[in-house]
Amino acid sequence: MTPPVVLAIAATDPGGGAGLAADLATFAALGVHGACVVTAVTVQDTLGVHAVHPLPAELVAAQIAAVLDDLPVAVVKTGMLASAEIVEVVVASVASRSLSQGRPRLVVDPVLRASTGTELADEEVRRAYRDLLIPVATVVTPNEDEFAALGRPDQPGVVVTRGGDIETTNDHGTGCTYASALAAYLAHGTDIPTAAARAAAYVTRQLNLSRPWDLGRGRGPVAHISTSPITEGVTP
Ligand SMILES: Nc1ncnc2c1ncn2[C@@H]1O[C@H](COP(=O)(O)OP(=O)(O)O)[C@@H](O)[C@H]1O
Numbered sequence: 001m002t003p004p005v006v007l008a009i010a011a012t013d014p015g016g017g018a019g020l021a022a023d024l025a026t027f028a029a030l031g032v033h034g035a036c037v038v039t040a041v042t043v044q045d046t047l048g049v050h051a052v053h054p055l056p057a058e059l060v061a062a063q064i065a066a067v068l069d070d071l072p073v074a075v076v077k078t079g080m081l082a083s084a085e086i087v088e089v090v091v092a093s094v095a096s097r098s099l100s101q102g103r104p105r106l107v108v109d110p111v112l113r114a115s116t117g118t119e120l121a122d123e124e125v126r127r128a129y130r131d132l133l134i135p136v137a138t139v140v141t142p143n144e145d146e147f148a149a150l151g152r153p154d155q156p157g158v159v160v161t162r163g164g165d166i167e168t169t170n171d172h173g174t175g176c177t178y179a180s181a182l183a184a185y186l187a188h189g190t191d192i193p194t195a196a197a198r199a200a201a202y203v204t205r206q207l208n209l210s211r212p213w214d215l216g217r218g219r220g221p222v223a224h225i226s227t228s229p230i231t232e233g234v235t236p
């Protein structure tokens with residue numbers, strides 16, 4: 001049995017709540033193999049983003065080629081892309097593949113600003129999203145602010161996310177988890193509306209799990225562990 005493969009193209013969060021850590025944990029929980037390409041290294045904690053170091057675009061392009069030339073990637077999910085050059089590289093490396101080369105479907109989570117407030121994309125990055133990446137995406141998952149900042153894209157597959165009614169302080173990484181879950185369900189062959197509904201249900205389950213947690217000095221991470229953790233040999 002070969003699992004579906006999903007490739008996340010995103011940045012690191014050392015606290016493990018958002019970015020690639022969230023993406024890979026979500027893929028594993030939902031039964032797809034996760035590959036990961038790093039776009040930037042961030043310095044952040046549950047209080048905020050303190051520094052962002054984008055990688056050279058050529059290095060991002062080389063990582064994407066290494067994965068796509070080797071693994072049968074069903075879906076590519078993008079998170080924080082950090083520079084306009086990196087957005088262009090994603091378009092050139094993924095969307096320009098022919099269907100006979102097995103072009104993956106593209107889930108774009110436009111990360112423009114952290115929930116803790118820091119801007120993560122300048123005007124040049126927004127323009128590259130608007131003009132180049134969003135038009136070739138299968139699914140786009142902006143929140144209301146990102147939807148407005150991107151000029152309210154009007155195309156099939158735009159799913160505007162609207163938070164929810166679970167009251168919690170542990171929601172760091174929720175947007176990344178939602179888009180990754182949606183990508184995982186798509187890779188399993190689910191249609192877009194059903195994948196979006198199942199992703200919302202998955203996030204609800206994980207937010208309920210992390211609700212009582214006391215992790216970090218700010219907004220703690222959404223749970224990336226399972227509701228039935230394997231505790232045999234771990235619990236004292
Ligand atoms: N507090 C919440 N209660 C229930 N579901 C939530 C909550 N926050 C987020 N979600 C789910 O996760 C999705 C993405 O969350 P959202 O807050 O819109 O993302 P972002 O972090 O990108 O702003 C929402 O559409 C919803 O399905």
Ligand SMILES: Cc1ncc(COP(=O)(O)O)c(N)n1
Binds near residue numbers: 013042044115
């Ligand atoms: C590396 C990285 N990617 C994405 C986000 C946004 O996540 P959130 O909206 O939960 O702050 C983040 N803070 N860091």
